Amino acid sequence: MRLYFTLFTFFTVFYANTSYAKILIGLSSENGESLKYSQQQFIGHLESAYNCVVEGLNGQYSVTTVPQARLIKMLADNEIDIAMPLLLLPERDSFAKRSQTLYKVNYELITHPHKYDLNLDTLRSKVIQQGLVYKRGTGARSLLFRYLELNADSNQFQEHQVNTWRQSVDFVRHNRAAVTALPSVIAKDIPLEYFDGLERIKMPTPELGFYMSRRFSQTTLAESINALANQCAQQT
Incomplete structure (x- = not known):
């Protein structure tokens, strides 16, 4: 009614x-x-x-x-x-x-496994070493910075922007970046083999x-x- x-x-x-x-x-x-x-x-x-x-x-x-x-x-x-x-x-x-x-919506952080725990300190260290990648024009960058508690104005690491979600996963797969983030509904559309050898971490749920x-x-x-x-x- x-x-x-x-x-x-x-x-x-x-x-x-x-x-x-x-x-x-x-x-x-x-x-x-x-x-x-x-x-x-x-x-x-x-x-x-x-x-x-x-x-x-x-x-x-x-x-x-x-x-x-x-x-x-x-x-x-x-x-x-x-x-x-x-x-x-x-x-x-x-x-x-x-x-x-x-x-x-559910988002996943994609990275390589680590021999020790993948806590925030470890992930931040990986980002400083290898940088991060995200799909341009989306909220993925903001979510990564918020989740990893990174300074948005920091120039300590390299940022890569790509045109597709799959490309962002490729960057991590080939060690061109330490982490990326993508929506779980998008991850369902990407072949599972793209995630072989990668760690998928559930992130806080944005609106x-x-x-x-x-x-x-x-x-x-x-x-x-x-x-x-x-x-x-x-x-x-």
Whole structure:
């Protein structure tokens, strides 16, 4: 009943807000099988909550699919209204407004085994020696720095950026970097042999949702979308 009431409220506000006759949604093209857009539907492991939110737009939206680094820039420049799927990170709060949490996603830290315990001190030492690697345009860097308690402004080690999740695993496999991090749903799409001889460590679970541009977030329509997101998250 609460969801129907929210939808009714949303539609009322939506049609009253003529300045946003068409909402532009930006979708990251680098999600593997976790979230894609096809035939006016989001499909993939994360489709449930995102489809729930978008269905509330009653077709009054368009979707553009771009690389994630480009998506973040478009969001910061107010070129899109909504960007998804995105980790809800403090550094992104400075230029966009986060949604309610739709999912909590599992991330894995990938590294080589160590003859002694793989505690944080050991992992930090490995990073200083070999550096770290992450997929560009994602929240993987922020999660690695937070988990390993590294100084984001440090120049003690080398950072590598790659274009795909699989490339980040390759860097570690071939000892070009000490660690990387990737979502567990993405790891499922990578052949198991890529992880042969590697250690997979479960990291603290970050929150996933979407962001609204600063310009769009100031509208009453944005408030209704966020309320709907809260309802959709409770159903997942």
